[in-house]
Amino acid sequence: MFRSTIALGAAAVLTATFAAATTAQARDQIRIVGSSTVYPFATVVAEKFGKSSKFRTPVVESTGSGGGLKLFCAGIGDGYPDITNASRAIKKSEIERCAKNGIKNITEVKIGYDGIVLANSKKADVVSLSKKQIFLALAKDIPDGKGGFKANNHSNWNEIDRGLPNRKIEVMGPPPTSGTRDAFVELAMEGGCKAFKEITVLKNSDVNKYKAICHSVREDGAFIEAGENDVLIVRKLEANPNAYGIFGFSFLDQNADRVQGSLIDGKSPTFENIASGDYGISRPLFFYVKNDHVPMVPGIREYLAAFTNDNAWGEDGYLTDKGLIPMPSAERKKYLSDAKNLTTNLTM
Numbered sequence: 001m002f003r004s005t006i007a008l009g010a011a012a013v014l015t016a017t018f019a020a021a022t023t024a025q026a027r028d029q030i031r032i033v034g035s036s037t038v039y040p041f042a043t044v045v046a047e048k049f050g051k052s053s054k055f056r057t058p059v060v061e062s063t064g065s066g067g068g069l070k071l072f073c074a075g076i077g078d079g080y081p082d083i084t085n086a087s088r089a090i091k092k093s094e095i096e097r098c099a100k101n102g103i104k105n106i107t108e109v110k111i112g113y114d115g116i117v118l119a120n121s122k123k124a125d126v127v128s129l130s131k132k133q134i135f136l137a138l139a140k141d142i143p144d145g146k147g148g149f150k151a152n153n154h155s156n157w158n159e160i161d162r163g164l165p166n167r168k169i170e171v172m173g174p175p176p177t178s179g180t181r182d183a184f185v186e187l188a189m190e191g192g193c194k195a196f197k198e199i200t201v202l203k204n205s206d207v208n209k210y211k212a213i214c215h216s217v218r219e220d221g222a223f224i225e226a227g228e229n230d231v232l233i234v235r236k237l238e239a240n241p242n243a244y245g246i247f248g249f250s251f252l253d254q255n256a257d258r259v260q261g262s263l264i265d266g267k268s269p270t271f272e273n274i275a276s277g278d279y280g281i282s283r284p285l286f287f288y289v290k291n292d293h294v295p296m297v298p299g300i301r302e303y304l305a306a307f308t309n310d311n312a313w314g315e316d317g318y319l320t321d322k323g324l325i326p327m328p329s330a331e332r333k334k335y336l337s338d339a340k341n342l343t344t345n346l347t348m
Helices: 008-019 039-052 065-072 092-100 131-138 179-193 197-205 207-215 230-239 249-254 271-276 300-307 318-322 329-341
Strands: 031-034 083-086 106-121 141-143 149-151 171-173 223-225 244-248 259-261 282-290
Touching: 031 039, 031 065, 039 249, 039 300, 039 318, 065 083, 065 092, 065 179, 065 282, 106 179, 106 230, 106 249, 106 271, 106 300, 106 329, 131 179, 171 179, 171 230, 179 207, 179 244, 179 282, 197 207, 230 244, 230 259, 244 249, 249 259, 249 271, 249 318, 282 300, 300 329
Parallel strands: 031 083, 171 223, 171 244
Antiparallel strands: 083 282, 106 244, 106 259, 106 282, 141 149
16 A cells, blocks of 8 residues: 555556557566555565566556556556556456456465554554454444444544543545455454344345445545555654554554554554464465466566565565565465466466
């Protein structure tokens, strides 16, 4: 979500930019799109790769996970990206869209883990929230106490729990095209949903209604879509200490002098808590490789090798300085092998 240079609405512009490359002359520069959460990791690898190899520095664009996969799955050839970053796993519908456009040979590479934080200005107090309280603050509809549901009428945090601040609920977060939004809804919102018996019953009787209740974010101003630019969110949090913002741990880590993360179910969003699984809102990060582009664009294999080197994504790798939570060694070994062999590891 941070350093976003392109919004989903500009996806067509980026596609046109790629398409401007003539088919008579193949590209000699890797094109990467996708998640703004993965963007800083991919950027630092690309910069080091460009300086240390014979290949040109890859172009990395931040479009959001959904926007990147839309571009990635649009086709094969010079006019389309070679790699897309994602802060969530690719969806079945996206695999199907790729296949319809002739893209069937895709390698999925998990690069590590990240936590999603609910942060506020360091000028304010740190708040401790449960997933249930997050759901009651941000869900579009909540239980009415009579077996049904009602529109969320909580305007202040202390209306949810007297121990919470007597402040207006204002949370800035990513748009629906963001992998961070998808993960937050699934892990935090749905996690809070499960605290209500009347909602968990729906999972077996009416799964569509269950998802609608658990995944729908309110649209009355309490939740504010702030785009794919986390830098802007931090500025707004500094200007308004009563507000909160949703973004990845890595961005919190890089701005620790300005913002702080809330405790979730009693656990703070630290490197150690995310790595151990104690922090309850964490997710894997990925990139996807269009294998048919490997013979067309020089340097893709070498870029993959640079990214999956322990000097980069390992426990003491330089990406940990950017906030990446490394995978256990067995997982790194598995995805290193997939990247090296360009394993087609997705199923419809």
